Amino acid sequence: MYDLKIVGGTLVDGTGKDRYPGDVGIKDGKIVAVGKCDESAAETFDADGAIVAPGFVDIHTHYDGQISWDEELAPSSIHGVTTCAMGSCGVGFAPVRPTDHAKLIELMEGVEDIPGTALSEGISWGWESFPEYMDVLDRMPHTIDFLAHVPHDALRVYIHLVVPLSFLQTGYIAIRDRDSIDWGLLLKRVLPLMLLGMGFAFFLLTKVGGPWLGLAFGIMVLLLSARDLYQLRFATAGLEKPISRPASAAAMFGAGVVHGIYASGGPMLVYAIGREGLPKKVFRSTLSMVWILLNVILVTRFMLAGDYDQEVVLDVLLLVPAVPLGTVLGEWVHHKVDERTFKLAVLALLMAAAISLIVRYSAQLL
Numbered sequence: 001m002y003d004l005k006i007v008g009g010t011l012v013d014g015t016g017k018d019r020y021p022g023d024v025g026i027k028d029g030k031i032v033a034v035g036k037c038d039e040s041a042a043e044t045f046d047a048d049g050a051i052v053a054p055g056f057v058d059i060h061t062h063y064d065g066q067i068s069w070d071e072e073l074a075p076s077s078i079h080g081v082t083t084c085a086m087g088s089c090g091v092g093f094a095p096v097r098p099t100d101h102a103k104l105i106e107l108m109e110g111v112e113d114i115p116g117t118a119l120s121e122g123i124s125w126g127w128e129s130f131p132e133y134m135d136v137l138d139r140m141p142h143t144i145d146f147l148a149h150v151p152h153d154a155l156r157v158y159i160h161l162v163v164p165l166s167f168l169q170t171g172y173i174a175i176r177d178r179d180s181i182d183w184g185l186l187l188k189r190v191l192p193l194m195l196l197g198m199g200f201a202f203f204l205l206t207k208v209g210g211p212w213l214g215l216a217f218g219i220m221v222l223l224l225s226a227r228d229l230y231q232l233r234f235a236t237a238g239l240e241k242p243i244s245r246p247a248s249a250a251a252m253f254g255a256g257v258v259h260g261i262y263a264s265g266g267p268m269l270v271y272a273i274g275r276e277g278l279p280k281k282v283f284r285s286t287l288s289m290v291w292i293l294l295n296v297i298l299v300t301r302f303m304l305a306g307d308y309d310q311e312v313v314l315d316v317l318l319l320v321p322a323v324p325l326g327t328v329l330g331e332w333v334h335h336k337v338d339e340r341t342f343k344l345a346v347l348a349l350l351m352a353a354a355i356s357l358i359v360r361y362s363a364q365l366l
């Protein structure tokens with residue numbers, strides 16, 4: 001005897017087989033018979049004229065906000081979706097500090113066109129960490145199953161936690177090798193050009209949409225890493241050929257633009273300075289000084305925005321041990337793996353990341 005029997009429907013069972021008429025028998029919450037179901041049932045559901053199929057799994061949704069106030073998750077549930085994944089495209093609402101609610105709503109509105117007014121009205125909040133978010137969702141019954149990705153845009157809002165930590169590493173190198181810093185290169189060329197680039201970036205941010213900038217960034221990373229990979233693979237001598245002054249100036253300006261928009265101007269700057277033929281010590285200490293100066297600007301901006309309350313300072317201190325740990329681990333890998341293999345791995349990783357960026361932002365623009 002079944003608990004439930006669905007009769008008279010057309011079965012599309014998900015195996016790729018043609019549709020066929022048949023019944024479905026369910027017992028203790030499980031499907032126990034498909035096709036011919038002779039036993040009687042406590043409840044019988046007439047599916048005449050309907051298709052009977054397994055539920056769909058929707059691997060790309062943006063219910064991150066709606067799920068906190070809506071038990072039904074319509075329209076997905078009406079369309080036959082029985083499991084949805086959310087947190088797609090890197091946007092979502094956890095982890096989040098109470099002061100950043102509006103920021104994440106703006107991000108979701110900007111990326112996915114979900115009206116910010118609806119999100120502000122609807123989201124119940126009451127969480128900060130990701131586990132707390134999941135606990136809040138679990139307290140409410142939902143018509144379908146769901147799983148949540150940790151959205152990387154929400155994590156990036158915590159960048160003010162990480163930037164101060166960079167001083168530990170760069171400060172250590174800059175103090176240790178302070179006599180090697182090339183102040184002329186730093187103050188006369190790198191810093192003015194990078195600051196100019198950052199200023200241009202801030203201007204660009206007010207004019208051009210995020211997806212276009214993301215696409216441009218992806219293409220730039222792809223071209224640069226493909227070029228380096230090609231050189232590493234085929235060049236016979238002199239991996240880091242010197243480049244002309246104007247080309248180097250353009251790369252430093254470009255590094256400023258990238259740093260202004262994505263806070264990751266490192267690769268382009270290394271590309272420019274790496275071809276100056278500097279001794280390793282001068283190269284490292286000068287570069288460290290660049291990041292100290294630029295990150296002072298960033299941290300000042302965070303401070304003025306009120307990002308560092310007592311709790312945040314405590315969080316930063318808790319993260320401090322991660323820096324020497326990362327340094328030791330990095331040195332270890334550096335000695336274990338030869339430079340060429342290490343570079344190949346990094347470049348391959350960069351290319352994969354660039355391709356995923358290009359696909360993601362192209363899809364948004366189409």
Ligand SMILES: [Zn+2]
Nearest residue numbers: 060062088089
């Ligand atoms: Zn999406």
